[in-house]
Amino acid sequence: PPSFIDIFSTTSLALVGIIDLLSPSPPPAPVTFSQYSNGQRWYHDSLAHCSNHTYILSETCLQILKVEDWNVKIDRLIASGEWLHALSLCLDHYETQILASSSALRRPSLSRSVSHTLNHHPFFSPPTPTPEEDMLAAYLSQYLGLAIENAPTSREATSSHFRMIANVVIEYCIVTKRLDLLFGEIFAAFVGAEQSHTFVDLLEPFVLADQLTYISPLVMSTFVEFCKMSNDLSRVERCLVHLDVKVMDFDSVLKLLRNNKMFVALLHVYTSGLDDFVAPLQIIYEEIFDAADADPDVHGFASARVSVPRVPSLPIGLPPKPVPLSPFSAAGGLAAVYVSRCFEGLRFPRGGEIPDVPDGGGGVAAQVLDLLLAEEYIVSKNPNKRKERDKSRGSKHPYVTILVKLDPEAILDVLKGLMVKEKDNGIWDLGERGVIENTDIVGILDEVFGGEELPTTSRPLFLEFVADLIIKDLVELEDTKLIQEVLLRLASSGPLKLVPVLKSLSPGTFNRAAAFEAVEGHNRAELVLHEGAHPVTPGSFGGVVRSYLVDREVQFRGGVFDYIEEEMGRSENDFMKGAVMEVLPDLVMCDVVKTVGLVKELECFELAMKALKRKGVNGDIVYSFLRFVFLGSGGSSEGLVAGGGGVGLTSMIGLDDRHLFIKLMCQYEGGEVYGFLKEKKGGGRQHHQRGGFEEGEDEEPRHICSSSLGMLTKHSSLCCAG
Secondary structure, eight states: OOEEEETTTTEEEEEOOGGGGGSSSSOOOOOEEEEOTTSOEEEESOEEEETTEEEEEOSSOEEEEEOOOHHHHHHHHHHTTOHHHHHHHHHHHIIIIITTSTTGGGSOOGGGOOOOOGGGOTTTSOSOOOHHHHHHHHHHHHHHHHHHHTOOSSHHHHHHHHHHHHHHHHHHHHHTTOHHHIIIIIHHHHHHTTOHHHHHHTHHHHHHTTSOOOOOHHHHHHHHHHHHHTTOTHHHHHHHHHSOGGGSOHHHHHHHHHHTTOHHHHHHIIIIISOOSSHHHHHHHHHHHHHHHHOHHHHTTOOOOOOOOOOTTSOTTSOOOOOOOOHHHHHHHHHHHHHHHHHHTBOTTTOOBOOSSOTTSSOHHHHHHHHHTOSSOOOOSSGGGOOOSOGGGGSSSHHHHHHHHHOHHHHHHHHHHHHHHTTTTOEEEOGGGOEEEHHHHHHHHHHHHHSTTSOGGGHHHHHHHHHHHHHTTOOOOOOHHHHHHHHHHHHHHOTTTHHHHHHHSOGGGSOHHHHHHHTTTOHHHHHHHHHTOSSOOHHHHHHHHHHHHTOSOHHHHTHHHHHHHHHHHHOOOHHHHHHHHHTHHHHHHHOHHHHHHHHHHHTOHHHHHHHHTSTTOOHHHHHHHHHHHHHTTTTOSSSTTTSGGGTTTGGGOOHHHHHHHHHHHHHHHHHHHHHHHHHHHTTGGGGTTSOOOOTTOOOSOTTSOHHHHHHHHHOGGGSOOO
């Protein structure tokens, strides 16, 4: 007889004899066929319907369509032994029919549950299931019973068999939201088959994929036992970070985590489940103190920073194996990272913003900072957990001190990050301890880094830290001793931060004389100190000018002229003019054009020449100055004397200075003397009264070439009257 084939499963759903077609009333119309030219055929009146059946007559057989209940189809698959296909159809029915119905919506979502009681977990204890949900659970229980009953006997085949079963039942319960069934009847069945470890082993992938967000205490304890046997407790921590800790049994879970020192998961449970950010840090600190006291290097005040050595015994080409961290380094490093995340306003380890104002204080950052900067070890009120203030716990400011012993640079970076983040605030409400500012934090760190418990090599790191805070305008220090120490440190390590620090310091917050002593040899730092002197004194003015002129950078040296003009524009004093004359040769070397302009503006050509004629001043400097006076920047006789910028200097230039210019020209540019004098020949008597060399002068240097000497004595245009 013909049959109807389900195209999804290729399974026969019904068998109907041809005789059944004769019973409906009215009888079906006669069937006729038509033939196409290519041999294909189609049928007229080949469909008929009666008794909830649809009949399709083909050329060779009769097909029958009929509607069946979902469970009938599944029962038929089960009867034929196709369990996986049957369970797949169960999940399809749940997702397309039950989940979309209003009855399924009455179950609260896991993410909205805030219950801390295990038995109130919305998936573990669901509402009364519907008959359809009961039927789906019954199918799974029936499958599990048969699968366990028919398990193979060989060890290898048994393991593979139960792993396949576990994957099926876990996914089935997650999709149908029946964790009560998963962690109850199903887990008990695996325990009875001595396959509980297989069951818990396969939970991890679903947890890490965030498909399973809850594990019952009994199953969790079995999972921990399994991980201990495998020597891999990190799997428990990885899973706990992905679970919904708000619905856990905190007492049992926290005890489990503390006993096994799973501190990452401990932090997650406390912060995400209880919104408590200080208690887990205190627990980790207990581990840090105990580990430090047991480590002779740490307790002996040696640096505890861990460097991973290379393993020399490895064959060539193989990478070295890292040395495991000591308990002190592992716990201390975790605490430092956790503190950093709290200061950033992020939960640890999964991220997510921390509420701005949690219960019990002025913010998470302030609460953590309060513990970090506590002056004494906080003794527990619980006598079973009580520890005395000795060894590491007996230090002043023990919580920050122990982290500084581990890695001073890291903890300073953490605190700097906090201050930068809260730059606009800079004030911390520590509850009972009151309010502290960034300056107070620096004072505490000054004590810590200045104590005998730390190696001397850590002190420079603190001084660099203070310098960064000063530059970023995060602190206003009044401790002149500390500022002096910072300046000495920066002067010895290089001037990169020295000048920005000096510019950021308030004038009255440090000893200027001591600062000069600290920065001796660093001209730009000295310049800042000189510029900060008010009112301007001869020493400060001259100091600024000298600091500019000794700099290696040409462009920076040129700033001296702007400074001189600015200060003399405010109040011109004789000591300023004297200071300029004192360094005039250096000014000429820096920029002869601006130097000549400055001399002209000050109307002190005679003083300038006296300064240039001092013993020890090189002749090329004097010649450079006079050459620009006479010839200008282009080397033309139309220099400052002849006109343009030189107006105002003519009456100041004496005969001796003119003779000196010719003498120096012969010395440095002898070939230019003839051309210079010849150019003056065309000037006639029009320059007679504008200055020059006296007619008939017979005291010219004898080494001047004869042609130039002749020009000198023949043309009166270069001579002064009388």
